[in-house]
Amino acid sequence: MVFKYFSILLLVFFTVLVILPVYLMVKVSLSPPEDIMVQRPGFLIRNVTFRHWKDVFKSGRLWQPLKKSIIVATTTALLALLISIPGAYVISHLSRTLRYSMILSLFFTRMFPEVGIALPIAVNFIKWGLFDTNLGLTMAHLIRVLPVTAWILIGTYRTIPSDLEDAAQVDGCGRLGVLKHVVLPLALPGISVALIFSWLMSWDEFTYALYLCLREKTMPLQVYYYISRGDWFLTASYATIITIPVIFVTYILQKYLRSGYLAGAVKG
């Protein structure tokens, strides 16, 4: 019993910690400057103003980044699946050592700081006309997203009993048929998790966008733009707006995760 109350107390404590920064952001975005621009700000919302929100909507810096972020994140997620669903399938069927080195090399690319990779990529993209385009940014985001989706999917495939595949093959299914009719339906939960993860990773991405966007910014870049101009209120309002869609996405994610679909990547 003591343990139970203790754990509930702990949970509430963590919940407060999780919500607090987000709450403060919303608070700043809704407060008049007099309440915020002081040495010792209070925690409660005293006066409410929608001025900063209106400013953001009027600034002409909202719809374009929003559109771009949504397009890029969605294309990235779909392309990541398109590439890694078949690729991960093959890797999951390789011999142990080969599989092992494949996975390591997937992650080798994630070991190099993105600031180091972004520069050569930016130069090449300019040459190919991909600079400052949605496609170019999508391709850069894939660099970041692919290893993770591939890994999640490899894990997912590994959980599917190979007997099932063998049986299907005996029944006269081609190899593609096995993938289509047996493996994919079973892997669907893992695939959706991979999809949501890659969407979130692209939505969040900052470094590549910094190097590859010029005319059209993504939402995180736009936030950084406001930060670097020292504008507290526009930053807060904008940051709140960019966080809202994400609340929905995480809500969906947690629904999907109810029965521990991620386990596919975890189990031996």
Place this chain on the structure above:
Amino acid sequence: MKKIFCPLFISLFLIAGYLSAWGAGRDQVITVTTALSEAEWKVMKEDIWPMFQRRYGIKVDAYTVEAADLGKVLKGMVKAGRVEIDVFCQDNMRLAELVDLGVVEDLSRYRGQIPENVLPALVEAGVFSNKLYFMPYRPNVQIVYYNPLKFEKYKLNPPKNWDELLEVAKRFHAQEGMGRILFKASGGAPTTAQLYEWIASAGGDPFSFNDKGCVATFEFLQELWSYCHPDSKKAKWDTTNEFIAKEVAYIGQNWPFGVPIIVKDWNKKWLKTYGGWEGPEKEVHIIGGEVVGIPKGSPNKRLALKYISFLHSKEVQEILMAKLAWPSIRDDASGKVEGWLVPHFESVTEALKHGIFRKNVSYWSEFDGLLNDAFTRIVIKGEKVKPVLDEYSRKMQETIGKYKKD
């Protein structure tokens, strides 16, 4: 299969039609990059660019490229042979970098289009090895922001020289148990600009690192540092506004763009400014601001030059002066500055009287790095002044030697 072809054709047809219509029915467009604050951006967007379009039928497609990014962006574009920028505005501190990268058009032939009333010193600032690469557009200078309420409270006067500054700093520290003056010590370009100014006003040559003026400046800063507000370590041009407005710090130098933000956006009507203080040798203020240039291989050079001319016109300069309190590049511009802005505009004019230009050298970024490192070690970490400065002086000479070899 046939089923697919029909809609495919139709949609291709539609796209092609749309594209051609789009190309024909439009105004001419030039692409301009700039880095402005929100308030400045608004004036450009609502007044300057529409006016240009009305007059010349050329639409300005503008977007933000930060000063530090411009070199990389242009280098990439020129290297790839796809220049998509027609006119860029750039911080006058980062010009040599662009010249060295070979990404800017030589504008010497068009020198004649600069109006006579533009101050000659500003034009000279765009000349590198006898070629005019950049044209003036907006001079800028740092002024002192301070909080008169706090100064009155402790019966202090705004400092007019280094000794008074130290005195004020000590008084605030003694009264409140915490430093209340701000030095932009965030590192990087803001710190370099401020150090350059201070060293010059102590009669030193910043590139020497260890002449009398440099040593004096660093020794003074080392002493002053213990009376500075700890947030000085985060102070750069954007955060300074915030610290002054929050009354975290009571006095500090910054570029004038912060005045409308603090007074108008944040409703801190008490803000006061003045030109600045003098160093042990003289009063000196670095002239910053932006110049305009054309990237090598710009597709619309003719239109770009027209735009630059437009920026130089008396009319535009007067609008910028009236709405943003930007000092003019012309000696005949007399915009009606809005009432509340007048005292701040006077501070800028006052500071500009002591304006000097920084030396534009190709080893600026190395200098920037070394100066910041020396500053961190001496002022923030409190190492001995002379040995450290000697070390960095040596390093600077080595670097200059390497550039000379090429």
Place this chain on the structure above:
Amino acid sequence: MSFRKLKKSWLEILLITPLLIYILGFTLAPVIYAVYMSFQDKFTLHFPTLVNYKYIFTHFQFKEAFFNTCFVAGVGITLELTIGLLVALILYRNFKGRGIFRAIMLLPLGVPTVVAATNMRYIFDTSGYLNSFLLKLGVVEHAVDWAGGGIKTLMTIVVADMWKVTPLVMLILLAGLETIPEQLYEAARIDGAGAWKRFKHITLPLLKPAITMALVIRGIDIFRIFDLPLILVGRHTRVLSTYAYFEYYDYANPYTSSAGATILMVMILLTIIAYLKMTGTKEVQY
């Protein structure tokens, strides 16, 4: 590989090609290019040279960045795993409102890092909410200078990073917990094993693959941590990523920047190899 074998596995090759091309072309190639640059002289473009490495090894900022990175990574990953596990264990139990708590706990996962960093600035500013809180409580007399350097500044980075990624760790561990068969616990309970014993002998060993996964994913990322320290503490407290960034951004030197990035990569590589050696590869299952 013989031609026949190649012919037999054409489908596999076809399926994996896009992934391979992507990894090789878009990631390995730039990495190799950057490593190459780190051995190049800025002025003469001579290759190979150790000039850049000599420069960074004698640079005081690099030494600090190196230490800071190790500290943030070490402390950060430990705390993230501990708290992640704690929360996962709580949320694993069935109770009313579990779904809501779970959804709330996942919230930071979706908040963009840039936004998270901004929010943390509201808290850790000298005139921020944490100081406001401490002053009200009377714990401190003057506002604490959180960005003042040393351990407390590093801890702000750790806390910010924890806020952002502990949910991910928790998620992975939760998924791992759910793979442990309930019968095992029941059997243990019948055998009279207490809660702690059950945790030590069933939960921990069976959770090992999940812990490893969390460690590898987080371990790599926390070494490369970039946006958070960039926005939160700026130039005076650097980690290796921001060191590399400032070498390039402030001092326009891609060569020393690449050298810093390469060192960081070697560090990560060594840590992972050491970890795999330590735990034994057998337990790492993919």
